Amino acid sequence: MNRSSSTKERILGAAEVLFAQRGFDGASLRQLTTAAGVNLAAVNYHFGSKEKLVEQVFRRRLDALNAQRLAALAKVREAGNGRLEDALDAFIRPALELSHEDSGSLFMRVLARAFAEHDDSLRQFLSENYGHVMRQFTAEFARLLPHLTKEELYWRIDLVTGALTHAMSGFGMIQRKQDVSEGAHREQTIQHLIRFAVAGLTHP
Amino acid sequence: MNRSSSTKERILGAAEVLFAQRGFDGASLRQLTTAAGVNLAAVNYHFGSKEKLVEQVFRRRLDALNAQRLAALAKVREAGNGRLEDALDAFIRPALELSHEDSGSLFMRVLARAFAEHDDSLRQFLSENYGHVMRQFTAEFARLLPHLTKEELYWRIDLVTGALTHAMSGFGMIQRKQDVSEGAHREQTIQHLIRFAVAGLTHP
DNA sequence: GTCTATAAGATGATAGAC
DNA sequence: GTCTATCATCTTATAGAC
DSSP states (O other), rough: OOOOHHHOOOHHHHHHHHHHHHHHSSSSSHHHHHHHTTTTTTHHHHSSSSSHHHHHHHHHHHHHHHHHHHHHHHHHHHTTSOOHHHHHHHHHHHHHHHSSSTTTTHHHHHHHHHHHHTOOHHHHHHHHHHHHHHHHHHHHHHOOOTTTHHHHHHHHHHHHHHHHHHHHHHHHHHHOOOTTTTHHHHHHHHHHHHHOOOOOOHOO | HHHHHHHHHHHHHHHHHHHHHHHHHOHHHHHHHHTSSTTTTTHHHHHHHHHHHHHHEEEEEEEHHHHHHHHHHHHHTSSSSSSSHHHHHHHHHHHHHHSSSSSSSHHHHHHHHHHTTHHHHHHHHHHHHHHHHHHHHHHHHHHOTTTSOOHHHHHHHHHHHHHHHHHHOOSSSOOOOSSSHHHHHHHHHHHHHHHHHHHHHHHH
């Protein structure tokens, strides 16, 4: 059994937790390797640098998320006369499912940090690797809302994205109540978001 | 003429810029005092610590913003049978005006960082000092949307807040075009947001 | 692949002269 | 109020033994 992959995974897991809690600069390699139970030098050995490690933390979650989104969108398309609700579901559900996973909420905080950082190299990385997903969804929304000008459509998609981002981030005031299961709460969030987005996208 | 207030102001200005660009941890007192053209020791002399300086950077903008919001809300109330659009305008306009000011967009990035930090002491500071504003607006929305349950209303306000936050942050894909003036673009954003929010709040 | 030891440098805070 | 000098501590990265 090769220990290297286990070491890599342990580092990635610890990095996600610590980047969420303390930020990319705030989490030191010392804290990180200690938490992962590996040697201080292991990060540079396995990833090359701290920055490459950050990139891998993103890839691990976002590759899966965007594959799910595109697969769901493809299903909506091939089903023929898709409804707006279904396209929105394809866009929203994988994202919210990720954000409600055990370590997913941690990752959401990592993502929020990345956006707040406003770091161009990181933004470029995200746009290069996942920009095509947004473009495919925009094209589908344009097909389903043919009465809107491009300008108007972009505005509305932008605001939907804002609402989704906010819901994923967990910053809002809505907290899951004790008598509601995790899964039920997620489904509630998805349904609220979809109805809200449909109203916002289709109003005259 | 007392130089101390000028030194304090120069520090606050430089801090806002550098906190936005590099984060609270990322901006060192050395970079900060150099940019402000003051001595390294001046921050600790005038503010006590780096953390107290951060607090003052927030106060300078948020005290003004929330006073404007409450004044606008009071006007809507005293005008009698207010419309939902007017209450939303009171909530949204001061925020978006701040975010479009010269140094306002910088401050928005500072604010985004604070949320991403998820730092409890900072969140507590914000909630203690400005939480009553949100409560007053929620009460007004409840009055204007009596058919919604409290539960449903909270969800929808939360999603509106998400869209507003996103619009303020400037993360979105919508960029001002060259042939549109700064003021016209801001007004466009406000109108899009209000119409989107009205649709999202009132849908059946 | 993993370890220790250490290089080379930045950081927040403060003491004390002016 | 402002300055310099410095403390104690932290950081990333690497060299070299095992």
